[in-house]
Amino acid sequence: MEAKHDVLVVGAGCAGMRAAIEAFDAGADVAMISKIHPTRSHSGAAEGGINAALGNASEDDPETHAFDTVKGSDYLGDQDAIQILCDEAPDDVYQLEHWGAVFSRTEDGRIAQRPFGAAGAPRTAYAADITGHVLVQVLYEQVVKRDILTYEEWFAWKLVVEDDRCQGVICWDLLNGGLKAIGAKTVILATGGAGRLYTGTTNAYACTGDGMTLALRAGVALKDMEMMQFHPTTLAPTGVLITEGCRGEGAYLLNSEGERFLKTYAPNAMELASRDVISRAEQTEIDEGRGVNGNVLLDMRHLGAEKIIERLHGTRELSLTFAGVDPIYEPIPVRPGAHYHMGGVDTDVWGLTSLEGLYAAGEVACVSVHGANRLGGNALMETITYGKRSGRHAAEWALANTTVTVPESVLSDAERELKTLLDRRDGERPWRIRDELAITMHENFGVFRREDQMQKQGDIVEGLRERYERVVVEDKGNVFNSDLTQALELGFLLELAQCMVVCGIARKESRGAHARPHDYPERDDENFLKHTLVTWDDGPELDWKPVTMTKWEPKERTY
């Protein structure tokens, strides 16, 4: 064992850092592992804002926030978890401000809030259009203040499971090489999402679903894996994110005929309907020939230069750099892109999984607060509130338990496995498998899904997994071997893809982000008001789990 800790957090984005801070403040010996420096985490790319019923822009309360979230989830969200999120959100946001988060302000100096998709009131607290960046910075400042140990640029590869407990993590030291075992009484997975499953994604290269597969391989179930959110406004060709905040400030979505086409699909909320509704609307317009080179148009010209420069400066920079378009003068061509995984590691409202000692928080987890579709601004809120909760619970449990066991064999087994991979010289380079996975997922498991395409995708993924058995890592060295870590990441993605397809086929209805307009166009509460649950036993095994309903009965969902 390299070292031993009370709480070991894997991933140092908003959820990871918030969990570590909470665990530290609760008196635990806590450390973080991150395959990239904490401030590089993809939480920093979040733009539009963080939701809480502060009531600074209008009358608001946690109850309304909760209902909006439940409805937004297409009634698949667990209402107890959602209530907790919305109740604790305001204090959690104030805590961030007390730590120094640089929020934009109202006229009277309070935290500014803007309207966002599917919200009954403007409750998205923001910092221009770089809210994620601002939160990552303030959390990192608090991490530095507490001098929290971070195993930086260490790649978490396997969980150590011993005596039916998670007792640590096996990592590859990316900076200097070598497999290391770190023992811990509790492990909190905070590794984010898996957007890299798709071509055209808002996600960073680092978003390869690591924590989900780690949990899966440790025998823990993943929930609602078919639920991948496609963000309506991403740039071609790679999927760079253009924030919902643009629409919050009043931007329009137009088709090739210059119409605000959402009047057909969401006549009340229009551009501020929920993301799945808008992505489907866009995809329909594009498929039916009213797109512009495979995109629709996000028009902000009427907002005026002043407002765009003041509140959407980052957006303008992205648009100029990656689309060659100045939104002050021209509409930005956008289209749906894989963005956020509502599904993930099955946890309770404290972030605890079915494996003792193992927690998950943030995008990697599925509590579920987002159900079949997430509201913009709720993801950042989840990282903070559930990061905090899992950090606290893990610390309390760790402080009440004393042992950590990491048998020698665990490390030596891992070393053998790694050697097999590194020794291989005949085979295929990962990039072909990776690219084929991403392109086929986009084609067969995207915004709209059909039985035959999903079946086909299942076969494709199986074939890719077979080819992966022969994957070749060219760099055999120890120093900064990202060739190796990228190959391991591909392995994570392939297992997740398999799970997602199985769940997608099994859910024979359309709900939230899982849209089957050709074979199952309606939502079917009688048969499918439940979560998919997948475990791994040499392949995905499917099960179901009921949705927790406390206050709200499912109703028709229109915007």
Add this chain to the structure above:
Amino acid sequence: MATIETAEQTMQVKLKIWRFDSSTGERALKEYEVEAPEWVTLLDVLDIIKDRVDGSLAYRKSCRMMICGSCGMRMDGAAVLACKTRMYEIVQAGHVPVISAMGNLPIHKDLVVDMEPFWQKFNAMKPWLQPGYEEPPEGKEYRVSQERTKVIEKEALCINCGCCVSECNAMESSPAFLGPQALAKGMRFVGDARDAATVERLEDYSGEHGIWECTRCYFCNERCPKGVDPRDAIAKLGAEAVKQGVDQDMGVKHAKWFIKSTETTGWLRETELVPKTQGVISAISQMKFAMKLARHGKVPIPVPPHVADKVDEARALHKVVHEQGRLGYDGIVQGERALAKLDYHLREEDKTEETEA
């Protein structure tokens, strides 16, 4: 880097990359040529090379959208974010750029630098809020106006990419210099209305390798991909240090003599600059140097003083400025709105009253 675009136009991209193996200390310039879509950035090209030509090429990357700060590297000796650097125009111009690791930091492997010294300087700024207030009423947010928030808006943009540090001339000569990134982070706190440790911070940042070691080369402003303008952040710190009376450094004394000169003779009173800055004893020890300068007329005789015309206007202006109290960093912040317009690239006909005011 797969995409679903059909009929993508491609181009041949040539690069030279400085490879470095830290275990052997071997450095080698290697040339690469790959086919890539026309829309690619430098980062995309590195990916293609790593995937299809040489898997051992090492570089950092993550977001590919200019916010994580991972991919700082030098192109033709100037630090850039690889994900922000479009290759089309470079290829069209027939140019073969040379890619190397960022400067002023030890190279770990190829384009990966050891960021430890960078983070150490960051940590040395005590980069966390030190609130000096009671918890705000009802546990809610501390009230800060948008105007006061704007004071640190630019510094808050910093993504810690290292491009500013890469070409810092002062740091190259004096590696212990705190540098533009750390000092800009320091200004983020000095300018934060909620932070109570202003004077303490200014004292910390005014040490041997702090604010007053900045050589004003402006490479940091030029290289920063986010518009932080670290040199201006350092100037804001300097202004605030003077305002708060943290003024014992030679750098401050030097500056104060400039101010005094404008009020008395208009032009800089060069002759007295050395003793005023470095003290009489140091000035005496530099007598030999001064005499050599004097022989060539480089030490203007201060008597009779060369006084500019209407100097009393300058004196009066100084008094007016002090009365109006826009001291410290406010003097620089007041100009940020106008200077930002240089980045707007608005069309002439759209520069309306609204955007101008």
Add this chain to the structure above:
Amino acid sequence: MKQVAYYKGCLAALSAKELDTSTQALAPKVGLELIDLESVTCCGAGDIHEAEPDYYLHLNARILAYAEATGSDTLMTICNVCTLNLRQADFMLKGDEALMARVNTNLAAVGVPPYSGAVEVKHFLWIVAEGEGYELLKTSAHKGLKGVKIAPFYGCQILRPSKLLGFEDPDRPWSLERIIEACGGEVVDYPAKIKCCGFPIIQAREETALGELVQPIEQAIERGADAIVTPCPLCHLSLDAWQQKLNAARDKEGLEPLQPMPIFHLSQLIGVAAGIEESELKFKRHVVSMRPVLEKLEV
């Protein structure tokens, strides 16, 4: 003849008088009529910008106002630092009506005419590097530099921040090279030509500054330059007067002294090529003797 308001700055007024005299002598040959600004002060350099930025803005606004009062649309500078300071203040005023109004009110209160933004600040280097100024330079440089090897040293604040200066690519400037060649000299290229001479901290942090200063001098020597030319009197002071300090520091470390490297002001270099008298160019005022290169130039 183009009338320009002429702001010489502190050094040219005092310790670098040779810069002023050579510029004044050269001006008519390149089509410039200089209107010397008398009622002005130091521009404050980076020092006042850093210590009392509001005062810096007002001092420079006053210079701009007096320049405007001459009726010329151009304020010509002969120093990098003055150029950056004045241009920055100018942009701050031109881009913010309320700020300009406030500053003008203050100027009026002390008897200074207002500034309405009618002036553009240009370094002499820019005026003679292109257009009509360049054509006149070519014709007037009849004596030529006889192929003497000249290393251009730009210094920082004529290039960066490029959004405030904007005359040329800050990483690939060309103006000094073009002028050297037009005057019949041979350009010596070297990496440190765009780096910092260290002047702003040469008193407060001497060792650091010398670590910067040594680079252009060493590189120019390595590449066989006969002299360095610079458009900034502050860089000139570092390169010329502080060379001896460089050698004193090297001596302490047991290193050989660097061979002397003569430093030209830009106006002097063009002046030599244009046949201007030594009495105006005043080479004797330099600390490092110009004799070796002047001999090659048969001056």
